[in-house]
Amino acid sequence: GCKNPHKCAATAREILSKLAPKYDTKTKPKRxxxxxxxxxxxxNSQAHESRNGEILFNSTTMIRTSLKDCFRVFTD
Structure with missing residues (x-):
């Protein structure tokens, strides 16, 4: 535990202020x-249904189950 909450909070604030914008949870991520x-x-839907054509990978696909379901491996 922290014996001096004010000092711990100040240290945490200092550490958080040094985070790169990429990791700042208070800002909206860049597109x-x-x-x-x-x-x-x-x-993509048409290509999938017809089983013909190119399907582009959707990098924004979100899986909210377990961590093991979040990895994809592409092989040839």
Whole structure:
């Protein structure tokens, strides 16, 4: 535990202020331009249904089950 809460809070604030913006939970993350557009998602659905055509990987797919379900391996 912390014997001096004020000092611990000040130290924590100092550490958090040094975090790169990428890790700052108070700011909105920058767009990475990797998200699929509505049009591209439609084309993916059509390619999937017809079993023909190119399907682009959707990097914004979220899995909220267990950690083991969050990894994907692509092989040839």
């Amino acid at each position: 990475d331009e990797l998200s699929l557009t509505h049009h591209r998602k439609e084309k």
